Amino acid sequence: MLVLATYDQVSAALADRDLIVPPTPAATTGVGWLRSAVPRFSSGATHARRRGLVEAPLRALVPDTLRRRARALADRPDTAAVEVLAEALGVAVDPAVVVAAARAYLPPVEPTPADDAAVASLVAALGGTWDEATAARACLLVQACASTAGLIRNALPYKDSGVPEAVLAETLRHSPPVRVLRRQAPDGTLTELDLAAANRDPAVFPDPDTFDVHRVGNHRHLSFGVGLRPCPGDNHALAIAAGVLEGSS
Ligand code: HEM
Numbered sequence: 001m002l003v004l005a006t007y008d009q010v011s012a013a014l015a016d017r018d019l020i021v022p023p024t025p026a027a028t029t030g031v032g033w034l035r036s037a038v039p040r041f042s043s044g045a046t047h048a049r050r051r052g053l054v055e056a057p058l059r060a061l062v063p064d065t066l067r068r069r070a071r072a073l074a075d076r077p078d079t080a081a082v083e084v085l086a087e088a089l090g091v092a093v094d095p096a097v098v099v100a101a102a103r104a105y106l107p108p109v110e111p112t113p114a115d116d117a118a119v120a121s122l123v124a125a126l127g128g129t130w131d132e133a134t135a136a137r138a139c140l141l142v143q144a145c146a147s148t149a150g151l152i153r154n155a156l157p158y159k160d161s162g163v164p165e166a167v168l169a170e171t172l173r174h175s176p177p178v179r180v181l182r183r184q185a186p187d188g189t190l191t192e193l194d195l196a197a198a199n200r201d202p203a204v205f206p207d208p209d210t211f212d213v214h215r216v217g218n219h220r221h222l223s224f225g226v227g228l229r230p231c232p233g234d235n236h237a238l239a240i241a242a243g244v245l246e247g248s249s
Helices: 007-014 030-037 044-059 063-071 080-089 095-102 113-125 132-161 164-174 234-247
Strands: 002-004 180-184 190-194
Touching: 002 007, 007 190, 030 113, 030 132, 044 132, 063 080, 063 234, 080 095, 080 132, 080 234, 095 113, 095 132, 113 132, 132 164, 132 234, 164 234
Parallel strands: 002 190
Antiparallel strands: 180 190
């Protein structure tokens, strides 16, 4: 597999319309169904439609409200994001179900029957209909889960080194929770985009291995993606993570 690891290469690949997210096979249940019905693994008009289904509910959420709520959940850093978002979206679900459904969400992890059962429980909590609208709401919780928990985990050791915004920006640059993305060329060639390496490209971030909360330009990290399909939940993740850092003080 081709690996791109410089800042310019990774940024260019994420803006290249010829490179698509490798599609996942159609499936009617379980993790396979979730992958096949969300924006994350779709392209073209299907992606645009599904992206609209996740952006609409996200627009209705107020980051400051999420941040305030997350402060009270600082003793549960691994599930705070899921709990805050589920409450804000009006979904009654055990956070453990979302954590389980998220385990095998990203290929190439092979889903087990337990992972498929967790997705079925999540769909049931969302009303029980296996359709695109349900997949969109499920994907908001599933995508938020491990990534935001990872950000919080990586940022907590630095929580006293600056204001939450600065700590989180440098944590995302230095130790991104989503470390690689994959793309597929028209001839089927797969490319791995190494976000973690791009965030430590010395041409963009001098002395890149040093965690420097005062670093100028650390917000240029690629950890939320860029280009054609950046993370639509970046401000939500930052608000929740900031709340947890504040609540842990
Ligand atoms: C620190 C936390 C997070 C990180 C590091 C992160 C990272 C990313 C990245 C890198 C992508 C782009 C994938 C690609 O280009 O192939 C992405 C997509 C996405 N993220 Fe996040 N994310 C985080 C939190 C969230 C949250 C809180 C939500 C929802 C509330 C969310 C929802 C999504 C969705 C729906 C997509 C798919 C977008 C699309 O394909 O158009 N993420 N995320």
